[in-house]
Amino acid sequence: MRWLRRNVIVIAGLATLAYLILPNVVVMVFSFNKPNGRFNYSWQRFSTDAWKDPCGVADMCGSLSLSLQIAAWATVGATVLGTMIAFALVRYRFRARGAINSLIFLPMAMPEVVMAASLLTLFLNLGAQLGFWTILIAHIMFCLSFVVTAVKARVMSMDPRLEEAARDLYAGPVQTFVRVTLPIAAPGIVAGALLAFALSFDDFIITNFNAGSTVTFPMFVWGSAQRGTPVQINVIGTAMFVIAVVVVVAGQLAANRRANSAKA
């Protein structure tokens, strides 16, 4: 009983963790299911059919590659524009700072459906053709603020004396930026870029409004919830999950080894 009381936080925390992980486990298990009928919601029997033929569903892999392309371009766009803004905000003084800060904060403080609907109003009024470009424009727009926030935090905590030291050692402004400033800011920029990629790749609501008849991967999943969910969706979900976890763990191990060798 005393043990229980002492560890109540650990137990509650682990229960929450289980709640968070459970759906991923279900997705993984059901990627080996062989459903009767069109929907993959109840367990029938074990099968590896879907894993042997991951692109066996019409249009799914096409939508996946479209989503990856959009996410890649949106990441590049949002990271470049956002990093520029972050540097300007931290390093320089100028007028209308409050207004600029709220313009960056507001997209994060607005329900996505509001942005989605108003952007569609703009595109309809301009007579724009909905598709790849309107999705890309929208994704850069909502990723931008998150990149600014991530990069800003890093640049703000930078020691300005390092750059002064570089300049004292006769480095030009460009050299100082490339050799000193950028490497120090890099973790913030990478974090912002990863966040932008994840947000863009998984975005549904804004894409749903501004895609026209173009189908990204989340749009495909949404449609399949109405038409019938192929097992291959779970295969893609599981594969993405495993790849991402492996990349994160490998990165962590590499960082640990570097830290250890630096110590030795």
Place this chain on the structure above:
Amino acid sequence: MSALTEAPPAADLPVRKASVRKRLVPYWLLVPGLLWLIVFFALPLVYQASTSVQTGTLEKGFQVTWHFQTYWDAFKEYYPQFVRSLLYAGTATVLCLLLGYPLAYLIAFKAGRWRNVILVLVIAPFFTSFLIRTLAWKTILADGGPVVHALNSLHVLDVTSWLGFTEGDRVLATPMAVVCGLTYNFLPFMILPLYTSLERIDSRLHEAAGDLYATPATTFRKVTFPLSMPGVVSGTLLTFIPASGDYVNAELLGSTDQKMVGNVIQSQFLRVLDYPTAAALSFILMAIVLVMVTVYIRRAGTEDLV
């Protein structure tokens, strides 16, 4: 002597030119990104404002007639969905805080060398599309499935259906399923800011509280929780704002009785094509959320969220 201290007038000009160029640097850095936000975020809101006061039909086109009646009509017709959205989003936010706090605390103070592993596990669900994970809840909460069976034999469902959260033997297509989905989807957005603010707390403060004869409960109430307030504020905002406009969970896990305002905006915009009503609804939602967020931030006293 004076000729030396005074700068020659000819050299003055390039210096000033350079400083003008230097002064323009921040604007060159800002303009492209800000222009993007102005054209694709701010301007659309203006267009939407104009659409919301237009009347007309899809065939003949819409004209601005300052028809503010649309707002009143839209609110009158869809206020149950508004109330439901705020109720569901509010409940999900409270549940996220209650569930997320112990886990954030565990990662910050008790996990030791497991810290990074647990952090990866918290972020890991993001790597699978949230729509796929929300569909997984359909399996988990399926009628006659293990979860429903367990809740039934513990008589939990009797209580929840008496309270109106569930209906009979079902969890799917009830408010409980939608709130459960919302809570699940936005939980990491609560845990991560909580963890960040808890992790910053100096552990010597805990020791000091203990030395001054505070019980663990008092230490938590007087030291830990107040110091984690910035995380609580940004976590609740990051949960409540997206949850209030969400329509995915209500669509996939609920029935027509659980439709939220996001569902109405989506169907008015993409299926019914009644643009003025959709625009008005979206503006009302925006106004409600912004007012609530502003009041909340003022009262919680944290302005440095950006």
